[in-house]
Amino acid sequence: MRLTTLLVAVSFALVAVASPSATAGPAGGRVEWMEVFSPDGTIGRMPVRLPAVEPSASAMEVAAAEVVPIEINGSSATRFDLVFVGDGYTSTQLGLYHQHVQSKWNEIAAFEPFKSHRTQFNVWQVNVVSAQSGVDNDPTNGVSKSTALDMRFWCNNTERLLCVNQTKARQFAASVSDVDQVIALANSTKYGGAGGGVATASGGNAQAGQIAIHELGHSIGGLADEYDYGGGDCYPYGEPRELNVSRSTAAQMRANQTKWYRWLGQTSPDGGVVDTYQGGRYYKRCIYRPTSNSIMRSLGRQFNLPGREAMITAFYRETGVVEASSGQSIKSAGETLWVKTVGNASVTWQVDGVTVGTGPEFTPRGLAPGTHMVKAIVTDPTDAVRDEQARAQWMTRTLVWHVTT
Ligand SMILES: [Zn+2]
Incomplete structure:
Protein backbone atom coordinates (compact mmCIF):
# COMPACT_ATOMS: atom_id res chain seq x y z
CA MET A 1 0.00 0.00 0.00
CA ILE A 220 10.34 -2.83 4.24
CA GLY A 221 12.14 -3.38 7.53
CA GLY A 222 13.64 0.09 7.89
CA LEU A 223 16.96 -1.57 8.69
CA ALA A 224 20.30 0.25 8.65
CA ASP A 225 23.38 -0.93 6.81
CA GLU A 226 25.62 -2.82 9.21
CA TYR A 227 28.86 -2.29 7.31
CA ASP A 228 31.36 0.01 8.92
CA TYR A 229 33.10 1.86 6.10
CA GLY A 230 32.36 4.87 3.97
CA GLY A 231 31.48 7.22 6.84
CA GLY A 232 34.40 7.58 9.20
CA ASP A 233 35.92 6.44 12.47
CA CYS A 234 33.71 7.41 15.44
CA TYR A 235 29.96 7.66 14.81
CA PRO A 236 29.26 11.32 15.62
CA TYR A 237 25.46 11.46 15.80
CA GLY A 238 22.73 10.65 18.31
CA GLU A 239 21.06 7.30 18.78
CA PRO A 240 19.94 6.14 15.33
CA ARG A 241 16.30 5.39 14.65
CA GLU A 242 16.93 1.99 13.01
CA LEU A 243 16.35 -1.09 15.18
CA ASN A 244 19.59 -2.89 14.16
CA VAL A 245 22.19 -0.26 15.13
CA SER A 246 22.82 1.47 18.44
CA ARG A 247 25.28 3.60 20.36
CA SER A 248 24.57 1.48 23.45
CA THR A 249 26.69 -1.42 24.66
CA ALA A 250 25.04 -4.71 25.60
CA ALA A 251 25.17 -3.76 29.29
CA GLN A 252 23.51 -0.41 28.58
CA MET A 253 20.83 -2.06 26.44
CA ARG A 254 20.01 -4.53 29.20
CA ALA A 255 19.89 -1.81 31.82
CA ASN A 256 17.68 0.49 29.75
CA GLN A 257 15.70 -2.17 27.85
CA THR A 258 16.47 -0.68 24.46
CA LYS A 259 17.01 -1.89 20.90
CA TRP A 260 17.78 -5.64 20.70
CA TYR A 261 18.14 -6.27 24.45
CA ARG A 262 15.62 -9.14 24.26
CA TRP A 263 17.88 -11.01 21.79
CA LEU A 264 21.24 -10.67 23.55
CA GLY A 265 22.92 -14.05 23.90
CA GLN A 266 20.63 -15.82 21.41
CA THR A 267 22.08 -17.84 18.51
CA SER A 268 21.37 -15.93 15.29
CA PRO A 269 20.60 -17.49 11.88
CA ASP A 270 23.45 -15.54 10.28
CA GLY A 271 25.91 -17.22 12.66
CA GLY A 272 27.20 -16.48 16.13
CA VAL A 273 25.40 -14.97 19.07
CA VAL A 274 23.55 -11.67 19.29
CA ASP A 275 25.66 -9.12 21.15
CA THR A 276 26.93 -5.62 20.43
CA TYR A 277 29.58 -5.78 17.70
CA GLN A 278 31.56 -2.63 17.15
CA GLY A 279 31.01 -0.83 13.84
CA GLY A 280 28.01 -0.22 11.60
CA ARG A 281 26.05 2.41 9.72
CA TYR A 282 29.29 3.40 7.86
CA TYR A 283 31.40 4.02 11.00
CA LYS A 284 34.13 1.92 12.64
CA ARG A 285 33.53 2.83 16.28
CA CYS A 286 31.06 4.43 18.69
CA ILE A 287 28.21 2.39 17.19
CA TYR A 288 27.22 -1.28 17.40
CA ARG A 289 25.42 -3.90 15.29
CA PRO A 290 23.69 -7.07 16.59
CA THR A 291 25.80 -9.76 14.88
CA SER A 292 29.13 -10.12 13.16
CA ASN A 293 27.97 -10.42 9.56
CA SER A 294 24.30 -10.32 8.52
CA ILE A 295 22.90 -9.60 5.05
CA MET A 296 22.72 -5.94 6.02
CA ARG A 297 26.53 -6.07 6.06
CA SER A 298 27.37 -8.60 3.31
CA LEU A 299 25.37 -10.30 0.57
CA GLY A 300 25.07 -14.06 0.79
CA ARG A 301 24.22 -13.90 4.51
CA GLN A 302 20.96 -14.21 6.49
CA PHE A 303 19.12 -11.50 8.40
CA ASN A 304 20.01 -11.55 12.09
CA LEU A 305 17.36 -12.04 14.78
CA PRO A 306 16.61 -8.34 15.37
CA GLY A 307 16.47 -7.85 11.59
CA ARG A 308 13.98 -10.69 11.14
CA GLU A 309 11.82 -9.33 13.90
CA ALA A 310 11.76 -5.90 12.26
CA MET A 311 10.85 -7.43 8.89
CA ILE A 312 8.02 -9.57 10.26
CA THR A 313 6.56 -6.68 12.21
CA ALA A 314 6.70 -4.55 9.05
CA PHE A 315 4.97 -7.24 6.97
CA TYR A 316 2.01 -7.19 9.34
CA ARG A 317 2.02 -3.41 9.60
CA GLU A 318 1.29 -3.49 5.87
CA THR A 319 -1.11 -6.43 5.67
CA GLY A 320 -2.85 -6.66 9.03
CA VAL A 321 -3.94 -10.05 10.39
CA VAL A 322 -7.56 -10.14 9.14
CA GLU A 323 -8.56 -10.36 5.50
CA ALA A 324 -12.30 -10.70 6.10
CA SER A 325 -14.81 -11.79 8.73
CA SER A 326 -18.52 -12.41 9.23
CA GLY A 327 -20.39 -9.15 9.81
CA GLN A 328 -19.99 -7.39 13.12
CA SER A 329 -23.69 -6.78 13.70
CA ILE A 330 -25.57 -8.57 16.43
CA LYS A 331 -25.92 -12.27 15.72
CA SER A 332 -28.23 -15.01 16.82
CA ALA A 333 -26.90 -18.06 18.60
CA GLY A 334 -26.50 -20.92 16.15
CA GLU A 335 -25.10 -18.66 13.40
CA THR A 336 -21.51 -19.42 12.47
CA LEU A 337 -18.98 -16.64 13.01
CA TRP A 338 -15.79 -16.74 10.96
CA VAL A 339 -12.48 -14.96 10.42
CA LYS A 340 -10.24 -15.24 7.36
CA THR A 341 -6.73 -14.58 8.61
CA VAL A 342 -3.62 -13.22 6.89
CA GLY A 343 -0.16 -14.78 7.06
CA ASN A 344 0.41 -17.04 10.04
CA ALA A 345 -2.20 -15.49 12.30
CA SER A 346 -4.47 -17.81 14.26
CA VAL A 347 -7.79 -17.25 16.04
CA THR A 348 -8.83 -17.81 19.67
CA TRP A 349 -12.54 -17.53 20.51
CA GLN A 350 -13.93 -16.27 23.79
CA VAL A 351 -17.48 -16.06 25.12
CA ASP A 352 -17.94 -13.54 27.92
CA GLY A 353 -14.19 -13.57 28.56
CA VAL A 354 -13.80 -17.36 28.69
CA THR A 355 -11.78 -19.12 26.00
CA VAL A 356 -14.00 -21.63 24.20
CA GLY A 357 -12.06 -22.65 21.10
CA THR A 358 -9.62 -21.96 18.31
CA GLY A 359 -9.73 -22.01 14.52
CA PRO A 360 -11.30 -19.99 11.71
CA GLU A 361 -14.95 -20.63 12.66
CA PHE A 362 -17.08 -20.67 15.79
CA THR A 363 -20.77 -21.37 16.29
CA PRO A 364 -22.14 -20.27 19.66
CA ARG A 365 -24.42 -22.94 21.11
CA GLY A 366 -25.96 -23.78 24.45
CA LEU A 367 -25.71 -20.24 25.82
CA ALA A 368 -27.93 -19.04 28.64
CA PRO A 369 -30.74 -16.71 27.52
CA GLY A 370 -29.57 -13.13 27.03
CA THR A 371 -26.83 -11.31 25.13
CA HIS A 372 -23.28 -12.59 25.16
CA MET A 373 -20.06 -11.03 23.98
CA VAL A 374 -18.11 -13.26 21.60
CA LYS A 375 -14.54 -12.27 20.80
CA ALA A 376 -12.13 -13.52 18.15
CA ILE A 377 -8.56 -12.71 19.13
CA VAL A 378 -6.45 -12.89 15.97
CA THR A 379 -2.67 -12.87 16.34
CA ASP A 380 0.57 -14.36 15.06
CA PRO A 381 2.22 -15.88 18.14
CA THR A 382 5.58 -16.40 16.39
CA ASP A 383 8.59 -16.48 18.69
CA ALA A 384 10.53 -14.64 15.99
CA VAL A 385 8.96 -11.50 17.47
CA ARG A 386 9.77 -10.65 21.09
CA ASP A 387 8.55 -7.07 21.17
CA GLU A 388 5.09 -7.63 22.66
CA GLN A 389 4.08 -4.03 22.15
CA ALA A 390 4.75 -4.38 18.41
CA ARG A 391 2.86 -7.68 18.36
CA ALA A 392 -0.12 -6.06 20.06
CA GLN A 393 -0.06 -3.04 17.76
CA TRP A 394 0.58 -4.61 14.36
CA MET A 395 0.09 -8.35 14.66
CA THR A 396 -3.07 -8.65 16.76
CA ARG A 397 -6.69 -7.70 16.24
CA THR A 398 -9.74 -8.44 18.32
CA LEU A 399 -13.17 -8.75 16.70
CA VAL A 400 -16.34 -8.58 18.81
CA TRP A 401 -19.87 -9.88 18.22
CA HIS A 402 -22.91 -9.53 20.45
CA VAL A 403 -24.81 -12.80 20.24
CA THR A 404 -28.37 -13.03 21.48
CA THR A 405 -30.07 -16.22 22.53
ZN1 LIG B 1 22.24 -1.26 2.17
Whole structure:
Protein backbone atom coordinates (compact mmCIF):
# COMPACT_ATOMS: atom_id res chain seq x y z
CA MET A 1 0.00 0.00 0.00
CA ARG A 2 2.87 2.39 0.61
CA LEU A 3 4.50 3.40 -2.63
CA THR A 4 8.18 2.72 -2.35
CA THR A 5 10.23 1.54 -5.23
CA LEU A 6 12.81 -1.18 -5.38
CA LEU A 7 14.38 -1.85 -8.69
CA VAL A 8 16.40 -4.95 -9.10
CA ALA A 9 18.59 -5.44 -12.08
CA VAL A 10 20.62 -8.56 -11.73
CA SER A 11 24.06 -9.08 -13.15
CA PHE A 12 27.51 -9.84 -11.63
CA ALA A 13 28.46 -6.91 -9.46
CA LEU A 14 25.54 -5.23 -7.95
CA VAL A 15 24.69 -1.73 -6.95
CA ALA A 16 21.87 -0.55 -4.80
CA VAL A 17 20.87 2.79 -3.44
CA ALA A 18 21.13 3.03 0.30
CA SER A 19 18.83 5.08 2.45
CA PRO A 20 16.81 7.27 0.15
CA SER A 21 18.56 10.41 1.27
CA ALA A 22 18.47 12.59 -1.78
CA THR A 23 19.70 16.14 -1.56
CA ALA A 24 19.31 18.91 -4.05
CA GLY A 25 22.46 19.46 -6.07
CA PRO A 26 23.60 22.32 -8.23
CA ALA A 27 22.42 22.61 -11.82
CA GLY A 28 18.95 21.45 -10.81
CA GLY A 29 20.03 17.85 -10.34
CA ARG A 30 19.88 15.86 -7.14
CA VAL A 31 22.37 13.57 -5.47
CA GLU A 32 21.34 10.16 -4.23
CA TRP A 33 23.58 7.81 -2.24
CA MET A 34 23.52 4.50 -4.05
CA GLU A 35 24.88 1.15 -2.95
CA VAL A 36 27.28 -0.79 -5.11
CA PHE A 37 27.52 -4.58 -4.69
CA SER A 38 30.69 -6.50 -5.44
CA PRO A 39 30.77 -10.13 -6.56
CA ASP A 40 32.47 -11.08 -3.26
CA GLY A 41 29.45 -9.87 -1.30
CA THR A 42 30.88 -6.60 -0.01
CA ILE A 43 28.77 -3.48 -0.32
CA GLY A 44 29.79 0.13 -0.83
CA ARG A 45 28.07 3.46 -1.31
CA MET A 46 28.60 6.44 -3.55
CA PRO A 47 26.84 9.72 -4.26
CA VAL A 48 25.23 9.65 -7.69
CA ARG A 49 23.95 12.76 -9.42
CA LEU A 50 20.55 12.20 -10.97
CA PRO A 51 18.73 14.59 -13.29
CA ALA A 52 16.17 16.85 -11.65
CA VAL A 53 13.69 16.00 -14.37
CA GLU A 54 13.84 12.66 -16.14
CA PRO A 55 12.11 11.99 -19.47
CA SER A 56 8.77 10.30 -18.86
CA ALA A 57 7.01 7.59 -20.83
CA SER A 58 3.99 8.49 -22.96
CA ALA A 59 0.55 7.56 -21.74
CA MET A 60 0.19 5.30 -24.80
CA GLU A 61 3.36 3.38 -23.97
CA VAL A 62 2.25 2.88 -20.38
CA ALA A 63 -1.27 1.87 -21.40
CA ALA A 64 0.15 -0.79 -23.74
CA ALA A 65 1.99 -2.58 -20.95
CA GLU A 66 0.20 -5.75 -19.93
CA VAL A 67 0.05 -6.72 -16.24
CA VAL A 68 0.67 -10.40 -15.46
CA PRO A 69 -0.13 -11.74 -11.98
CA ILE A 70 2.75 -13.94 -10.80
CA GLU A 71 1.48 -14.92 -7.36
CA ILE A 72 -1.70 -13.50 -5.85
CA ASN A 73 -2.41 -14.54 -2.28
CA GLY A 74 -5.23 -12.17 -1.42
CA SER A 75 -6.65 -8.69 -1.78
CA SER A 76 -4.05 -5.95 -2.24
CA ALA A 77 -5.43 -4.11 0.78
CA THR A 78 -4.17 -6.95 2.99
CA ARG A 79 -1.02 -7.92 1.09
CA PHE A 80 2.40 -6.47 0.33
CA ASP A 81 2.42 -5.92 -3.45
CA LEU A 82 5.76 -6.42 -5.21
CA VAL A 83 5.80 -5.14 -8.77
CA PHE A 84 8.45 -6.09 -11.33
CA VAL A 85 9.19 -3.95 -14.38
CA GLY A 86 11.72 -4.99 -17.02
CA ASP A 87 14.06 -3.22 -19.41
CA GLY A 88 15.82 -4.38 -22.55
CA TYR A 89 13.32 -7.14 -23.28
CA THR A 90 11.87 -7.00 -26.80
CA SER A 91 8.38 -8.17 -27.73
CA THR A 92 9.76 -11.64 -28.53
CA GLN A 93 11.64 -11.84 -25.20
CA LEU A 94 8.71 -11.61 -22.79
CA GLY A 95 9.09 -15.32 -22.08
CA LEU A 96 12.67 -14.71 -20.98
CA TYR A 97 11.53 -11.74 -18.90
CA HIS A 98 8.94 -13.94 -17.20
CA GLN A 99 11.65 -16.51 -16.36
CA HIS A 100 13.80 -13.76 -14.84
CA VAL A 101 10.92 -12.40 -12.75
CA GLN A 102 9.97 -15.87 -11.57
CA SER A 103 13.55 -16.76 -10.63
CA LYS A 104 14.01 -13.53 -8.66
CA TRP A 105 10.75 -14.03 -6.80
CA ASN A 106 11.65 -17.68 -6.14
CA GLU A 107 14.92 -16.54 -4.61
CA ILE A 108 13.26 -13.95 -2.38
CA ALA A 109 10.48 -16.36 -1.37
CA ALA A 110 13.01 -19.01 -0.34
CA PHE A 111 14.74 -16.59 2.03
CA GLU A 112 13.63 -16.04 5.64
CA PRO A 113 11.57 -14.30 6.83
CA PHE A 114 9.92 -14.05 3.38
CA LYS A 115 9.72 -17.85 3.24
CA SER A 116 7.54 -18.15 6.35
CA HIS A 117 5.43 -15.14 5.32
CA ARG A 118 5.11 -15.77 1.59
CA THR A 119 1.30 -15.61 1.64
CA GLN A 120 1.45 -11.99 2.81
CA PHE A 121 2.79 -11.01 -0.63
CA ASN A 122 1.29 -10.48 -4.05
CA VAL A 123 3.71 -10.43 -6.98
CA TRP A 124 3.03 -8.73 -10.30
CA GLN A 125 4.93 -8.51 -13.57
CA VAL A 126 4.45 -5.50 -15.86
CA ASN A 127 5.35 -6.36 -19.45
CA VAL A 128 7.42 -3.37 -20.50
CA VAL A 129 8.52 -3.85 -24.12
CA SER A 130 11.79 -2.37 -25.40
CA ALA A 131 12.79 -1.68 -29.00
CA GLN A 132 16.17 -3.36 -28.52
CA SER A 133 17.47 -6.27 -26.46
CA GLY A 134 19.87 -5.60 -23.58
CA VAL A 135 20.78 -2.38 -21.76
CA ASP A 136 23.36 0.40 -22.16
CA ASN A 137 27.05 -0.28 -21.50
CA ASP A 138 26.57 -4.04 -21.42
CA PRO A 139 28.71 -6.04 -21.95
CA THR A 140 31.15 -3.14 -22.32
CA ASN A 141 31.12 0.58 -21.66
CA GLY A 142 30.01 2.49 -24.76
CA VAL A 143 27.37 0.03 -25.99
CA SER A 144 24.10 1.90 -26.51
CA LYS A 145 20.61 0.37 -26.61
CA SER A 146 17.19 1.89 -27.18
CA THR A 147 15.13 0.63 -24.25
CA ALA A 148 11.92 1.58 -22.45
CA LEU A 149 13.39 2.37 -19.02
CA ASP A 150 16.86 3.61 -20.05
CA MET A 151 18.69 1.16 -17.77
CA ARG A 152 22.48 1.37 -17.90
CA PHE A 153 25.62 -0.10 -16.36
CA TRP A 154 28.62 2.13 -15.70
CA CYS A 155 26.30 4.61 -14.02
CA ASN A 156 28.37 7.29 -12.28
CA ASN A 157 31.40 5.78 -14.02
CA THR A 158 31.03 2.62 -11.93
CA GLU A 159 30.81 -0.65 -13.83
CA ARG A 160 28.41 -2.56 -11.56
CA LEU A 161 26.15 0.39 -10.80
CA LEU A 162 22.97 -0.25 -12.76
CA CYS A 163 20.76 2.83 -13.01
CA VAL A 164 17.24 3.26 -14.33
CA ASN A 165 14.96 6.10 -15.27
CA GLN A 166 13.03 6.03 -11.99
CA THR A 167 10.20 8.17 -13.35
CA LYS A 168 9.48 5.69 -16.14
CA ALA A 169 9.90 2.70 -13.82
CA ARG A 170 7.28 4.13 -11.48
CA GLN A 171 4.94 5.02 -14.34
CA PHE A 172 4.90 1.46 -15.64
CA ALA A 173 4.67 -0.04 -12.15
CA ALA A 174 1.57 2.08 -11.53
CA SER A 175 -0.24 -0.15 -14.05
CA VAL A 176 -0.78 -2.28 -10.93
CA SER A 177 -3.44 -0.68 -8.73
CA ASP A 178 -1.61 -1.08 -5.41
CA VAL A 179 2.18 -0.82 -5.50
CA ASP A 180 4.22 -1.35 -2.35
CA GLN A 181 7.60 -2.03 -3.93
CA VAL A 182 8.95 -1.84 -7.47
CA ILE A 183 11.79 -4.07 -8.62
CA ALA A 184 13.32 -3.27 -12.03
CA LEU A 185 15.09 -6.07 -13.87
CA ALA A 186 17.54 -5.47 -16.69
CA ASN A 187 17.88 -8.01 -19.46
CA SER A 188 21.48 -8.84 -18.64
CA THR A 189 23.60 -11.58 -17.13
CA LYS A 190 26.18 -9.09 -15.87
CA TYR A 191 26.37 -8.82 -12.08
CA GLY A 192 25.03 -5.45 -11.03
CA GLY A 193 22.20 -3.51 -9.48
CA ALA A 194 21.26 -0.53 -7.36
CA GLY A 195 18.93 0.25 -4.51
CA GLY A 196 17.32 3.13 -2.73
CA GLY A 197 14.25 5.00 -3.87
CA VAL A 198 14.37 2.64 -6.80
CA ALA A 199 16.48 -0.53 -6.71
CA THR A 200 17.66 -2.45 -9.74
CA ALA A 201 19.20 -5.83 -10.54
CA SER A 202 20.19 -7.90 -13.54
CA GLY A 203 17.43 -10.30 -14.53
CA GLY A 204 19.74 -13.00 -15.82
CA ASN A 205 22.27 -13.14 -13.01
CA ALA A 206 21.70 -15.78 -10.38
CA GLN A 207 23.18 -13.71 -7.55
CA ALA A 208 21.11 -10.61 -8.14
CA GLY A 209 18.21 -11.68 -5.93
CA GLN A 210 20.46 -11.03 -2.93
CA ILE A 211 20.55 -7.37 -3.86
CA ALA A 212 16.76 -7.22 -3.84
CA ILE A 213 16.64 -8.93 -0.44
CA HIS A 214 19.17 -6.49 1.06
CA GLU A 215 17.21 -3.56 -0.35
CA LEU A 216 13.94 -4.94 1.01
CA GLY A 217 15.69 -4.95 4.39
CA HIS A 218 15.94 -1.18 4.04
CA SER A 219 12.62 -0.42 2.37
CA ILE A 220 10.34 -2.83 4.24
CA GLY A 221 12.14 -3.38 7.53
CA GLY A 222 13.64 0.09 7.89
CA LEU A 223 16.96 -1.57 8.69
CA ALA A 224 20.30 0.25 8.65
CA ASP A 225 23.38 -0.93 6.81
CA GLU A 226 25.62 -2.82 9.21
CA TYR A 227 28.86 -2.29 7.31
CA ASP A 228 31.36 0.01 8.92
CA TYR A 229 33.10 1.86 6.10
CA GLY A 230 32.36 4.87 3.97
CA GLY A 231 31.48 7.22 6.84
CA GLY A 232 34.40 7.58 9.20
CA ASP A 233 35.92 6.44 12.47
CA CYS A 234 33.71 7.41 15.44
CA TYR A 235 29.96 7.66 14.81
CA PRO A 236 29.26 11.32 15.62
CA TYR A 237 25.46 11.46 15.80
CA GLY A 238 22.73 10.65 18.31
CA GLU A 239 21.06 7.30 18.78
CA PRO A 240 19.94 6.14 15.33
CA ARG A 241 16.30 5.39 14.65
CA GLU A 242 16.93 1.99 13.01
CA LEU A 243 16.35 -1.09 15.18
CA ASN A 244 19.59 -2.89 14.16
CA VAL A 245 22.19 -0.26 15.13
CA SER A 246 22.82 1.47 18.44
CA ARG A 247 25.28 3.60 20.36
CA SER A 248 24.57 1.48 23.45
CA THR A 249 26.69 -1.42 24.66
CA ALA A 250 25.04 -4.71 25.60
CA ALA A 251 25.17 -3.76 29.29
CA GLN A 252 23.51 -0.41 28.58
CA MET A 253 20.83 -2.06 26.44
CA ARG A 254 20.01 -4.53 29.20
CA ALA A 255 19.89 -1.81 31.82
CA ASN A 256 17.68 0.49 29.75
CA GLN A 257 15.70 -2.17 27.85
CA THR A 258 16.47 -0.68 24.46
CA LYS A 259 17.01 -1.89 20.90
CA TRP A 260 17.78 -5.64 20.70
CA TYR A 261 18.14 -6.27 24.45
CA ARG A 262 15.62 -9.14 24.26
CA TRP A 263 17.88 -11.01 21.79
CA LEU A 264 21.24 -10.67 23.55
CA GLY A 265 22.92 -14.05 23.90
CA GLN A 266 20.63 -15.82 21.41
CA THR A 267 22.08 -17.84 18.51
CA SER A 268 21.37 -15.93 15.29
CA PRO A 269 20.60 -17.49 11.88
CA ASP A 270 23.45 -15.54 10.28
CA GLY A 271 25.91 -17.22 12.66
CA GLY A 272 27.20 -16.48 16.13
CA VAL A 273 25.40 -14.97 19.07
CA VAL A 274 23.55 -11.67 19.29
CA ASP A 275 25.66 -9.12 21.15
CA THR A 276 26.93 -5.62 20.43
CA TYR A 277 29.58 -5.78 17.70
CA GLN A 278 31.56 -2.63 17.15
CA GLY A 279 31.01 -0.83 13.84
CA GLY A 280 28.01 -0.22 11.60
CA ARG A 281 26.05 2.41 9.72
CA TYR A 282 29.29 3.40 7.86
CA TYR A 283 31.40 4.02 11.00
CA LYS A 284 34.13 1.92 12.64
CA ARG A 285 33.53 2.83 16.28
CA CYS A 286 31.06 4.43 18.69
CA ILE A 287 28.21 2.39 17.19
CA TYR A 288 27.22 -1.28 17.40
CA ARG A 289 25.42 -3.90 15.29
CA PRO A 290 23.69 -7.07 16.59
CA THR A 291 25.80 -9.76 14.88
CA SER A 292 29.13 -10.12 13.16
CA ASN A 293 27.97 -10.42 9.56
CA SER A 294 24.30 -10.32 8.52
CA ILE A 295 22.90 -9.60 5.05
CA MET A 296 22.72 -5.94 6.02
CA ARG A 297 26.53 -6.07 6.06
CA SER A 298 27.37 -8.60 3.31
CA LEU A 299 25.37 -10.30 0.57
CA GLY A 300 25.07 -14.06 0.79
CA ARG A 301 24.22 -13.90 4.51
CA GLN A 302 20.96 -14.21 6.49
CA PHE A 303 19.12 -11.50 8.40
CA ASN A 304 20.01 -11.55 12.09
CA LEU A 305 17.36 -12.04 14.78
CA PRO A 306 16.61 -8.34 15.37
CA GLY A 307 16.47 -7.85 11.59
CA ARG A 308 13.98 -10.69 11.14
CA GLU A 309 11.82 -9.33 13.90
CA ALA A 310 11.76 -5.90 12.26
CA MET A 311 10.85 -7.43 8.89
CA ILE A 312 8.02 -9.57 10.26
CA THR A 313 6.56 -6.68 12.21
CA ALA A 314 6.70 -4.55 9.05
CA PHE A 315 4.97 -7.24 6.97
CA TYR A 316 2.01 -7.19 9.34
CA ARG A 317 2.02 -3.41 9.60
CA GLU A 318 1.29 -3.49 5.87
CA THR A 319 -1.11 -6.43 5.67
CA GLY A 320 -2.85 -6.66 9.03
CA VAL A 321 -3.94 -10.05 10.39
CA VAL A 322 -7.56 -10.14 9.14
CA GLU A 323 -8.56 -10.36 5.50
CA ALA A 324 -12.30 -10.70 6.10
CA SER A 325 -14.81 -11.79 8.73
CA SER A 326 -18.52 -12.41 9.23
CA GLY A 327 -20.39 -9.15 9.81
CA GLN A 328 -19.99 -7.39 13.12
CA SER A 329 -23.69 -6.78 13.70
CA ILE A 330 -25.57 -8.57 16.43
CA LYS A 331 -25.92 -12.27 15.72
CA SER A 332 -28.23 -15.01 16.82
CA ALA A 333 -26.90 -18.06 18.60
CA GLY A 334 -26.50 -20.92 16.15
CA GLU A 335 -25.10 -18.66 13.40
CA THR A 336 -21.51 -19.42 12.47
CA LEU A 337 -18.98 -16.64 13.01
CA TRP A 338 -15.79 -16.74 10.96
CA VAL A 339 -12.48 -14.96 10.42
CA LYS A 340 -10.24 -15.24 7.36
CA THR A 341 -6.73 -14.58 8.61
CA VAL A 342 -3.62 -13.22 6.89
CA GLY A 343 -0.16 -14.78 7.06
CA ASN A 344 0.41 -17.04 10.04
CA ALA A 345 -2.20 -15.49 12.30
CA SER A 346 -4.47 -17.81 14.26
CA VAL A 347 -7.79 -17.25 16.04
CA THR A 348 -8.83 -17.81 19.67
CA TRP A 349 -12.54 -17.53 20.51
CA GLN A 350 -13.93 -16.27 23.79
CA VAL A 351 -17.48 -16.06 25.12
CA ASP A 352 -17.94 -13.54 27.92
CA GLY A 353 -14.19 -13.57 28.56
CA VAL A 354 -13.80 -17.36 28.69
CA THR A 355 -11.78 -19.12 26.00
CA VAL A 356 -14.00 -21.63 24.20
CA GLY A 357 -12.06 -22.65 21.10
CA THR A 358 -9.62 -21.96 18.31
CA GLY A 359 -9.73 -22.01 14.52
CA PRO A 360 -11.30 -19.99 11.71
CA GLU A 361 -14.95 -20.63 12.66
CA PHE A 362 -17.08 -20.67 15.79
CA THR A 363 -20.77 -21.37 16.29
CA PRO A 364 -22.14 -20.27 19.66
CA ARG A 365 -24.42 -22.94 21.11
CA GLY A 366 -25.96 -23.78 24.45
CA LEU A 367 -25.71 -20.24 25.82
CA ALA A 368 -27.93 -19.04 28.64
CA PRO A 369 -30.74 -16.71 27.52
CA GLY A 370 -29.57 -13.13 27.03
CA THR A 371 -26.83 -11.31 25.13
CA HIS A 372 -23.28 -12.59 25.16
CA MET A 373 -20.06 -11.03 23.98
CA VAL A 374 -18.11 -13.26 21.60
CA LYS A 375 -14.54 -12.27 20.80
CA ALA A 376 -12.13 -13.52 18.15
CA ILE A 377 -8.56 -12.71 19.13
CA VAL A 378 -6.45 -12.89 15.97
CA THR A 379 -2.67 -12.87 16.34
CA ASP A 380 0.57 -14.36 15.06
CA PRO A 381 2.22 -15.88 18.14
CA THR A 382 5.58 -16.40 16.39
CA ASP A 383 8.59 -16.48 18.69
CA ALA A 384 10.53 -14.64 15.99
CA VAL A 385 8.96 -11.50 17.47
CA ARG A 386 9.77 -10.65 21.09
CA ASP A 387 8.55 -7.07 21.17
CA GLU A 388 5.09 -7.63 22.66
CA GLN A 389 4.08 -4.03 22.15
CA ALA A 390 4.75 -4.38 18.41
CA ARG A 391 2.86 -7.68 18.36
CA ALA A 392 -0.12 -6.06 20.06
CA GLN A 393 -0.06 -3.04 17.76
CA TRP A 394 0.58 -4.61 14.36
CA MET A 395 0.09 -8.35 14.66
CA THR A 396 -3.07 -8.65 16.76
CA ARG A 397 -6.69 -7.70 16.24
CA THR A 398 -9.74 -8.44 18.32
CA LEU A 399 -13.17 -8.75 16.70
CA VAL A 400 -16.34 -8.58 18.81
CA TRP A 401 -19.87 -9.88 18.22
CA HIS A 402 -22.91 -9.53 20.45
CA VAL A 403 -24.81 -12.80 20.24
CA THR A 404 -28.37 -13.03 21.48
CA THR A 405 -30.07 -16.22 22.53
ZN1 LIG B 1 22.24 -1.26 2.17
